[in-house]
Amino acid sequence: MATPGVRPLIAGNWKMNGSTAEAAALAGAVAAGAGPGPDLLVCPPFPYLPGVAAALAGKPVAVGAQDCHAAAKGAHTGDVSAPMLKDVGATYVILGHSERRANHAETDAAVRAKTEAALAAGLTPIVCVGESEAERLAGEAEAVVTSQLDGSLPDGFAAAGGVVAYEPVWAIGTGRTPTEAEIAAVHATIRARLVARFGAAGGGLRILYGGSMKPSNAVAILALANVDGGLIGGASLVAADFLAIAQAAAAAPR
């Protein structure tokens, strides 16, 4: 159930998938099926960003990236800066995804620096947090998520309308999800932390759920308090599935 007064966001994280033709086809199908309700966002790999942004210009689907560097420019071979993303038409950027944290050793401090860069460039950051399976089994999920929030979010986050995504690492790409009660509990913890840190503005920030969200579980998950949308991986690569999740968000009680 999206927070009262908050428009849900359904975001597709395409990860390292697709080709020029496939990205164009997927973006076109999402735009063609976009209905009223949630904000829609697709996050293609870097090379396809300009083409997808051009294809979606004037359409009700925003475009975002999956990472950015903390610096605006300079000697950082292979990296891409936030102003470059803005320049090619992105308006959002996913930061601190667990695959970045794991595969590229991104710390909370690194995520915070990238988030500051995104804000400085005028991009809306989607900052990901989430516990490992061992942490969940040890009863540490909420402590881990709280610590990641504290370390990853810069002071300007709420004023700029930043987005938080709760993505339990063990639920990503596995087909497994926490129970509805577990999701609701973590989202309530995140909301409380955002309000404690940012005051009233923290009460209106969007908190997405991510991790094996699909049409068959989206209705129940999106009905939970403080679930203001979803960050969708695998199911975002199939336009019909992504659009079905968007419809679930449109139909969720508000």
Ligand code: PGA
């Ligand atoms: P998944 O990925 O939907 O394939 O589990 C979600 C994510 O990693 O953002």
